[in-house]
Amino acid sequence: MKIAFLNLCHTDPELVARCAKRLCTDPDFDMYVHVDAKQNIEPFREALKDIRGVYFxxxxxxxxxxxxxxIHACFELIRAAINSDIHYDYYVMMQNLDYPIKTNRDIKRFFEANKGKEFIRGCPVARTKDWEFSRKYKLFYMKDNPYGKVSNKNPVKLLNTIASIFMSITTIGFNGIIHENDGDYDIYYGCAQWAVTDECARYLDDFEKTHPKFNRKMKIMQFPDEEYFHTVVHNSKFREHCIKYNEPQKRWLVNWRNLTYFEFPKEVTVLTKADYQKLKEVPDLFCRKVRSDISKDLLDELDKENL
Structure with missing residues (x-):
């Protein structure tokens, strides 16, 4: 059972290295790393340089x-793995501050026992009457800029917000169904951490290259990494291989976890040693989010338990 862990990174190279060291002690586990181009890659290269099975x-x-x-960064990770000389059975999408809470043996046994299943749940949001969901596609989002979390008091952010509101006139009537040359795609959303088989990963790769209308719509949606892959999979034959599919609509992202435990009261909670016993009891393979400083005692306990 060969597994490629795809890690989307932007901070805390020490944690990334610690995670890679934990996972890549198994010769069947490799980690592919995408470092945000806004960040200096050298601290990551230095931290990861002596760890087997790590590829940038x-x-x-x-x-x-x-x-x-x-989305572009995720496909960089997927393609780096599928175009390598190694055949992987599973591709596990991770995000920087994720960490394994089970042993490598447990992780491998889990995927062996569930071989062929896709771990990417999807909440159906097309045609919804719930504004919490429909605003994800009815409004026009312009997020690929450094002003996403900046206050609207910033003049550039204010202009960007005004432009987004104006452009939303063109999308407000959209019902959440993307019309492509090969058919219609109802939009789904879910967690940005997931795991798919080799066949499904290659299908995603080909889909992105051949569906320009779909891509254009996703570019102006809210948090497309919570919608792109889920929509593709749950409108394909792979939905029947998902751990769950045709699930009813349900609010809040924590209800759509795949393999990664997290808490999200207002924003994702940073886990500490106080959460150790709870993490021992959950069925998830990974947790989010941890930091090499704040979560050090928790990470020490997890490593002592699982190495």
Whole structure:
């Protein structure tokens, strides 16, 4: 069971190295790393240089909060793995501050026991009457810029917001169904961390290259990394291989976890040693989010338990 862990990174190279060291002690596990092009890659190269099975993507994108460049970066990771000389059974999408909470043996046994399943749940949001969902596609988002979390008091952010509001006139009537040359695609959303089989990963790769209308719509949606892959999979034959599919609509992202435990009262909670016992009892393979400083005692406990 060969597994490629695809890590979308922008901060804390020490944590990335610690995670890679944990996973890549298994010769069947490799990690592919995309470092946000806004960041200096050298601290990551230095931290990861002596770890077997770590590969950096040849190209990098500037990834902004909620922007479409995250999709480009994810495909860089997918393609770096599928175009390698190694055949992987699974591709596991991770995000920087994720960390394994099970042993490598447990992770491998889990995927062996569930071989052929796709771990990418999707919440159906097309035609929804719930504004919490429909605003994701009814409004026009322009997030690939450095002003995503900046206050509207910033003049450039204010102009960007005004332009987005104006452009939303062109999208407000959209019902969440993307019309492509080969058919219609109902939009789904879900967690940005997921795992898919080799066949599904190659299908995603080909889809992105051959569906320009779909891509154009996703570029102006809210948080496309929570919608792109889920929409493609749940409008394909692979939906029947998902751990769950045809699920009813349900609010809040924590209800759509795949393999990664996280808490999201207002923003994703940074986990600490106080969460250790809870993490031991959850079925998830990974947790989010941890930091090499704040979460050090927790990471020490997890490593002591699982190495």
């Amino acid at each position: 993507t040849p190209d990098r994108y500037k990834v902004y909060w909620g922007g479409y460049n995250a």
